[in-house]
Amino acid sequence: MTYAAPGAFAPVPRIVSEARLMEVDRPTLVLDVDRVEEQFRALEAGLGRTRIHYAVKANPHPKIIERLVNLGSHFDAASRGEIELCLSQGADPADISFGNTIKKVSDIEFAAHVGVTLFAADAEEELEKIAAYAPGSEVYIRLIVENSQADWPLSRKFGCKEDKLMGLLAHARDLGLRPVGLSFHVGSQTRRADMWTGVLDHVAGLWHAARAEGFDLDLLNIGGGFPAFYGEAIDAPAVYAARVMALVTERFGDVPRVMAEPGRGLVAECGVIIAECLLVSHKSDLDAHRWVYLDIGRFSGLAETEGEAIRYQFITPRDHDAHGPCILAGPSCDSADVLYEKRPVSLPMSLRAGDRVIIRNAGAYTSSYSSVGFNGFPPLDVVVL
Amino acid sequence: MTYAAPGAFAPVPRIVSEARLMEVDRPTLVLDVDRVEEQFRALEAGLGRTRIHYAVKANPHPKIIERLVNLGSHFDAASRGEIELCLSQGADPADISFGNTIKKVSDIEFAAHVGVTLFAADAEEELEKIAAYAPGSEVYIRLIVENSQADWPLSRKFGCKEDKLMGLLAHARDLGLRPVGLSFHVGSQTRRADMWTGVLDHVAGLWHAARAEGFDLDLLNIGGGFPAFYGEAIDAPAVYAARVMALVTERFGDVPRVMAEPGRGLVAECGVIIAECLLVSHKSDLDAHRWVYLDIGRFSGLAETEGEAIRYQFITPRDHDAHGPCILAGPSCDSADVLYEKRPVSLPMSLRAGDRVIIRNAGAYTSSYSSVGFNGFPPLDVVVL
Structure with missing residues (x-):
C-alpha cells in the first residue's frame, strides 16, 4: 500500500474530525495515542526482531511514552531529562540507550546511577567521559554517512569518519568500556527504503572490517529516518521497515542485536x-x-x-x-x-x-x-x- | 567614544566577574538591570524628546520591565502576553503601542479593553480587525523599506509597499480609525547611524506626500535597529541615537510625536x-x-x-x-x-x-x-x- 494524494485521503481520520470542532484559544497540538500504537505495531511487524528504541525527542509527551512502555518499546534518550521522563512512565533503564554523542558528564553519571548501560560516542573525549562516569558500560560508535537523499539531511555534526573507527573502538576497550557496535543515521524523513542501500553498503564494509580486526561487535544501531506522510508518496510503515531489514540482513548477516530509532515515523x-x-x-x-x-x-x-x-x-x-x-x-x-x-x-x-x-x-x-x-x-x- | 576590540575591554564588567564564579547546573542567562538603566539613560540622552518604546520581545524579564517602567519608558508589545506583562509591572496602557502588524482579534479586543489606543497595521484586513475590535483607535501604517545594511535584516514580511500607503491611510479613516503616522524598521543591528540615511530619505518623501494629500500625520515611529557590541565597532548609544535624530530632524522637520523601539540596543x-x-x-x-x-x-x-x-x-x-x-x-x-x-x-x-x-x-x-x-x-x- 502507498498513501495516495491528500485529497484522496478518506475517510477523514478521527483526529481531524475532532480537531475541526475542538474549542481552543491558542495553537494546539492534538495527539491520538491509539494511532501511535497502530504505527508502533506496523513498524514492529516490518522490523521483526529488531528492537524499537523510540527517539523520545520527536515527541516527549508522557502519554506517548506511557503507551510505548506498555507496548514493550525501548527508548533512545538525548539527555538526563528524557531518561527521567522514560523512567517516570515505567521504562526499564536497561531498555534506554543514551544516544546523544554530546553528553554532559553529570548526565552520564546520572544515567549510570539509574541503570542505563548503553551509550553512543563518536570521539575520544566522549569515550573518556563515559569511562570516567559510567565505567564498564557498553558503547557503540557513531559513523558519519552520506545521506543526501533525506528530506531533513543530517550535517557533519554527528559521527566520526571511517578512518577513526578502529582507533575509537580500541580506545574504548583500553578505557575499560565494552565497544559492542556501530550506529549511523540515514537522515530524517528518508522517504523510500531503497534510499538506504548506499549507506548500508558503506557501514557493512566497516562492520565486517572491525570484526575482522578482532572487535566482537554484536549490536547494529540503524538509527532513524523512517518517514511520515507530508504530501509525497511514502511506503506504508510495515512495508518500509521490512524492506529496510531485508537490506540490512543481506549486508550484515545474522547480527545478534539490531536496534532502530524511529521518531518521526512513529508519531508524526x-x-x-x-x-x-x-x-x-x-x-x-x-x-x-x-x-x-x-x-x-x-x-x-x-x-x-x-x-x-x-x-x-x-x-x-x-x-x-x-x-x-x-x-x-x-x-x-x-x-x-x-x-x-x-x-x-x-x-x-x-x-x-x-x-x-x-x-x-x-x-x-x-x-x-x-x-x-x-x-x-x-x-x-x-x-x- | 567607540568600543575597542574585545581584548581591550577593561575593566572586566561586573556581570562577567560574577558569571565566572556563579554556581549553575545548566545554561544560565545572567542579567544586570543596572546596566539596562545606564543604557536607557544613554539612549534617552541621544534621542532627546523622542519617546522610547522598549521592544519587549527582546527580553521580557519582569525585572527589566519593572525598571523601565520606573524610568518612564514606554513599550512596544507584540501580543496580549506582552501587554499583560507590562501592565503587571505598572506600565500605563496609554504608554503601550501594539506594534505587531499581525494580531489575533481577541488580542486586539483585549488591548482596547485595557486601554491601549495605538496600533500598527500594514494591510486592509488588519485595519478592519482594529476598527471592529478597537474602534476609533490611533493607527500607524508600517512601510517596507530597503535595509540591506543591517546584520539581521528584515524580510518583506512586515510593511506595505509605498503604492499602498495612501489607500491604507484612507481606508483607516473611512473605517473610523485615526491614521496618525508611519512606521518602518531599518533592520536589527544596524551598526552605524549613517546607515539610516537612505531609509530616512525614502520614508520622509512618503511622509510629506501623505501630509500633502491631507492626512494629518503627527506620529513618526522610527522602529528599532539600535545595535549592540558583538565584536565589530559600533558607536556609543548616546552618540548613535543623537546622530539618528539629527538625520530624522533634517528630513522630517518638527514632528510632534517621534517614537523609537530599541530592544537589542537596550538590553543585549x-x-x-x-x-x-x-x-x-x-x-x-x-x-x-x-x-x-x-x-x-x-x-x-x-x-x-x-x-x-x-x-x-x-x-x-x-x-x-x-x-x-x-x-x-x-x-x-x-x-x-x-x-x-x-x-x-x-x-x-x-x-x-x-x-x-x-x-x-x-x-x-x-x-x-x-x-x-x-x-x-x-x-x-x-x-x-
Whole structure:
C-alpha cells in the first residue's frame, strides 16, 4: 500500500474530525495515542526482531511514552531529562540507550546511577567521559554517512569518519568500556527504503572490517529516518521497515542485536495542529503575491519549516473554493518567521482572518521545539484524545 | 567614544566577574538591570524628546520591565502576553503601542479593553480587525523599506509597499480609525547611524506626500535597529541615537510625536550566558577541523546564530593559551543545531569538556526564544543580579 494524494485521503481520520470542532484559544497540538500504537505495531511487524528504541525527542509527551512502555518499546534518550521522563512512565533503564554523542558528564553519571548501560560516542573525549562516569558500560560508535537523499539531511555534526573507527573502538576497550557496535543515521524523513542501500553498503564494509580486526561487535544501531506522510508518496510503515531489514540482513548477516530509532515515523501522523489564520494581505497593488499569516510559526512549533525542509499540509473550512499560491508566515515580529516563500503553498483564495487551519501530520518535532514565550506567545498547547 | 576590540575591554564588567564564579547546573542567562538603566539613560540622552518604546520581545524579564517602567519608558508589545506583562509591572496602557502588524482579534479586543489606543497595521484586513475590535483607535501604517545594511535584516514580511500607503491611510479613516503616522524598521543591528540615511530619505518623501494629500500625520515611529557590541565597532548609544535624530530632524522637520523601539540596543549588553563546553573532537585524523560542542545551542537560547547572523563573543578560562579556529555547535541531536561553521570561531586550543564558556552581550533575543524542552533540555535559566 502507498498513501495516495491528500485529497484522496478518506475517510477523514478521527483526529481531524475532532480537531475541526475542538474549542481552543491558542495553537494546539492534538495527539491520538491509539494511532501511535497502530504505527508502533506496523513498524514492529516490518522490523521483526529488531528492537524499537523510540527517539523520545520527536515527541516527549508522557502519554506517548506511557503507551510505548506498555507496548514493550525501548527508548533512545538525548539527555538526563528524557531518561527521567522514560523512567517516570515505567521504562526499564536497561531498555534506554543514551544516544546523544554530546553528553554532559553529570548526565552520564546520572544515567549510570539509574541503570542505563548503553551509550553512543563518536570521539575520544566522549569515550573518556563515559569511562570516567559510567565505567564498564557498553558503547557503540557513531559513523558519519552520506545521506543526501533525506528530506531533513543530517550535517557533519554527528559521527566520526571511517578512518577513526578502529582507533575509537580500541580506545574504548583500553578505557575499560565494552565497544559492542556501530550506529549511523540515514537522515530524517528518508522517504523510500531503497534510499538506504548506499549507506548500508558503506557501514557493512566497516562492520565486517572491525570484526575482522578482532572487535566482537554484536549490536547494529540503524538509527532513524523512517518517514511520515507530508504530501509525497511514502511506503506504508510495515512495508518500509521490512524492506529496510531485508537490506540490512543481506549486508550484515545474522547480527545478534539490531536496534532502530524511529521518531518521526512513529508519531508524526498521530498529531494535528489547530491553528488560525490571522491575516491575508498583499504588499503592493502591483504585486500578485498573497501573504497568509497564521497564529503559529517557526518559533512556536513549526521549527522544521526552516529552509522549507518539512512541508506540512493544511486543511481549511474553505477547501472546496478555488485555490491559489501564497507565502505563508508566522505571527511573530521576527522576519525569519516565514514558513514557505520559495515554494509557495496552495490555499483557498477565500481564506481570511479567523479561519481555522488544521496542520496535518504534525505530531513530531513540534511541541518540544516551541519557544517558552517568544513575542509573548504561549508555547504550543497539547491535548491528548 | 567607540568600543575597542574585545581584548581591550577593561575593566572586566561586573556581570562577567560574577558569571565566572556563579554556581549553575545548566545554561544560565545572567542579567544586570543596572546596566539596562545606564543604557536607557544613554539612549534617552541621544534621542532627546523622542519617546522610547522598549521592544519587549527582546527580553521580557519582569525585572527589566519593572525598571523601565520606573524610568518612564514606554513599550512596544507584540501580543496580549506582552501587554499583560507590562501592565503587571505598572506600565500605563496609554504608554503601550501594539506594534505587531499581525494580531489575533481577541488580542486586539483585549488591548482596547485595557486601554491601549495605538496600533500598527500594514494591510486592509488588519485595519478592519482594529476598527471592529478597537474602534476609533490611533493607527500607524508600517512601510517596507530597503535595509540591506543591517546584520539581521528584515524580510518583506512586515510593511506595505509605498503604492499602498495612501489607500491604507484612507481606508483607516473611512473605517473610523485615526491614521496618525508611519512606521518602518531599518533592520536589527544596524551598526552605524549613517546607515539610516537612505531609509530616512525614502520614508520622509512618503511622509510629506501623505501630509500633502491631507492626512494629518503627527506620529513618526522610527522602529528599532539600535545595535549592540558583538565584536565589530559600533558607536556609543548616546552618540548613535543623537546622530539618528539629527538625520530624522533634517528630513522630517518638527514632528510632534517621534517614537523609537530599541530592544537589542537596550538590553543585549546587559546579559551574559554561562555555558559549558561538552566536547572537543575531530571527525577524522585527516581533517584539521576542530569541533567544539557547548551545552547551549540554537534551540535553547542562541536562535540568532541562524545563518551565522549574530556572532557572539566568548570568554573562557583558557583565553591566555594559543587560539585556533573551530566549528561551534549545540548539544542537541539536531543536525541544524550548529552555531558557526562557515565562519569558524577562534577559541583556545586547550579548551576541553567541562570548561566554562561565558557568552558576552547575550541579553537580547535569547531566553524567550529558548524551547520549552527540546531534547529534554530545560529552557535557558535566567538570574538577575
